[in-house]
Amino acid sequence: MREYRLSKSKILSGRQCPKRLYLEVHRPELAELDESREAAFTTGHKVGEAARRQFPEGVLIEHQENLGQALRETEAHLVCKGSLTLFEAAFRAEGVLVRCDVLRKNKTGKLSLIEIKSSTEPKPEHDLDVAVQAWVVERAGHQLREIQLGYINRDFLYRGDGDYAGLFVYQDIRQAVRALFPEMPGIVRELKRILAGRTPNIAIGKQCFEPYECPFVHHCWPRADYPVINLPRIGDKVYELLAGGYADLREVPPERIRTDVQKWVHRITCSGKPELKPDARAALEELGYPRYYLDFETVSFAVPIWAETRPYEALPFQFSCHVEQQDGHLSNTEFLHDDGTPPMRAFAEAVIKAAGRRGPVLVYSPYEKRILNALAERFPDLKKPLSAITARLVDLCALTRKSYYHPAMQGSWSIKSVLPTIAPELDYQNLEEIREGGAASAAYLELIAGETAAEHRQTLRQALLQYCERDTLAMLEVARFLQHGKRRKRSA
Numbered sequence: 001m002r003e004y005r006l007s008k009s010k011i012l013s014g015r016q017c018p019k020r021l022y023l024e025v026h027r028p029e030l031a032e033l034d035e036s037r038e039a040a041f042t043t044g045h046k047v048g049e050a051a052r053r054q055f056p057e058g059v060l061i062e063h064q065e066n067l068g069q070a071l072r073e074t075e076a077h078l079v080c081k082g083s084l085t086l087f088e089a090a091f092r093a094e095g096v097l098v099r100c101d102v103l104r105k106n107k108t109g110k111l112s113l114i115e116i117k118s119s120t121e122p123k124p125e126h127d128l129d130v131a132v133q134a135w136v137v138e139r140a141g142h143q144l145r146e147i148q149l150g151y152i153n154r155d156f157l158y159r160g161d162g163d164y165a166g167l168f169v170y171q172d173i174r175q176a177v178r179a180l181f182p183e184m185p186g187i188v189r190e191l192k193r194i195l196a197g198r199t200p201n202i203a204i205g206k207q208c209f210e211p212y213e214c215p216f217v218h219h220c221w222p223r224a225d226y227p228v229i230n231l232p233r234i235g236d237k238v239y240e241l242l243a244g245g246y247a248d249l250r251e252v253p254p255e256r257i258r259t260d261v262q263k264w265v266h267r268i269t270c271s272g273k274p275e276l277k278p279d280a281r282a283a284l285e286e287l288g289y290p291r292y293y294l295d296f297e298t299v300s301f302a303v304p305i306w307a308e309t310r311p312y313e314a315l316p317f318q319f320s321c322h323v324e325q326q327d328g329h330l331s332n333t334e335f336l337h338d339d340g341t342p343p344m345r346a347f348a349e350a351v352i353k354a355a356g357r358r359g360p361v362l363v364y365s366p367y368e369k370r371i372l373n374a375l376a377e378r379f380p381d382l383k384k385p386l387s388a389i390t391a392r393l394v395d396l397c398a399l400t401r402k403s404y405y406h407p408a409m410q411g412s413w414s415i416k417s418v419l420p421t422i423a424p425e426l427d428y429q430n431l432e433e434i435r436e437g438g439a440a441s442a443a444y445l446e447l448i449a450g451e452t453a454a455e456h457r458q459t460l461r462q463a464l465l466q467y468c469e470r471d472t473l474a475m476l477e478v479a480r481f482l483q484h485g486k487r488r489k490r491s492a
């Protein structure tokens with residue numbers, strides 16, 4: 001029987017689901033990797049770099065491809081006398097290869113292992129993650145004195161001076177990690193056996209999304225025009241329905257549906273006829289004019305780059321504001337701060353100007369309110385006008401949720417799901433460059449990066465403006481539809 005080698009990530013995949021491990025090794029082409037994975041990878045990379053800066057004496061063991069060389073270099077450093085810090089130290093034992101984020105050796109030769117995570121708190125899955133590494137390091141003949149987890153300190157305030165001391169919190173997890181050691185030989189044996197066999201017969205279940213979304217969901221989950229998982233707030237009940245043989249919502253008997261919203265979605269999906277309740281009309285008629293349609297784009301950094309900001313703080317850099325008059329006349333203000341300096345102050349001043357003084361300000365989530373409140377706290381001198389905007393906010397999403405459903409929305413009231421059912425020509429899929437918020441953040445980071453060529457910056461700028469404008473136009477179309485039951489001609 002062929003003996004397969006394992007790595008930490010393979011062991012974690014195998015513990016999540018044996019089939020996932022098997023497919024990763026034998027059928028990697030079936031994996032679907034979305035953009036959020038790439039963003040998470042980039043964040044992890046930045047966090048790793050920041051962690052290394054905390055140990056300026058550290059030596060990086062490179063050779064990502066040449067693992068034999070990485071193993072030799074690690075050993076060569078460890079036999080040297082005196083203290084040292086290694087990044088990406090490589091160890092192999094029992095057919096398992098691991099690389100350690102940070103490994104420190106003190107003057108007496110005792111070793112400390114530090115695993116760096118970009119999360120803001122320890123998570124249960126981190127114990128096994130670190131246990132695999134620590135177990136391999138010790139099986140390779142090196143006793144660990146300390147085993148720590150370093151994660152992001154959400155309260156860290158960056159002063160803009162390049163000093164990131166305090167960005168990480170280090171927690172001793174020796175006990176939890178060592179408690180897993182007795183299980184490790186059995187885990188490794190079992191996963192090697194799985195790899196040498198046939199595709200494991202594993203039923204889909206919670207493990208498909210926990211602790212991480214599996215890249216083979218598209219391969220394993222049954223295909224359906226209206227998948228049952230799209231029932232709002234279905235949670236773990238989805239597995240009962242799937243186990244009962246119901247993959248498509250239209251096959252599910254009404255008595256198996258629980259909440260009122262689910263019953264509504266089920267009824268409309270089965271009938272194929274969208275429904276617009278009359279209360280939306282009354283609520284919108286009360287709003288009056290002028291109406292402002294406002295949407296923000298934000299960016300956040302695990303490792304802050306601007307002074308007076310914290311890790312993962314949502315920082316607004318762009319907005320679009322459409323203003324609709326009673327006679328249907330429409331105007332648009334757009335703002336995009338793109339010189340790489342902190343955008344928050346200019347953003348706050350511009351939004352105050354764009355949002356005028358009277359009339360409802362329609363947004364499509366509670367997010368804009370959160371951002372306005374954060375700006376008011378950041379700039380006390382602007383608190384009054386920012387709070388005045390907040391007081392005028394109307395959440396159009398909440399109203400849509402109560403009043404409108406179309407089978408094509410697939411259980412979602414996001415603006416991207418609602419819009420194609422009302423104004424198909426404005427579907428976000430028609431946008432060429434940016435179609436969702438994650439891509440907008442990524443484009444913005446590219447836009448402000450010093451090395452981006454001028455021509456490409458112009459393309460990114462246009463794409464961002466087009467995307468944000470689409471959001472507020474979409475809201476306008478949705479509001480008009482809810483109020484009039486049909487679309488109204490726009491006039492600019």
Ligand code: SF4
Nearest residue numbers: 017020208214217220
């Ligand atoms: S989708 Fe679910 S069942 Fe399929 S490999 Fe992934 S975790 Fe396993």
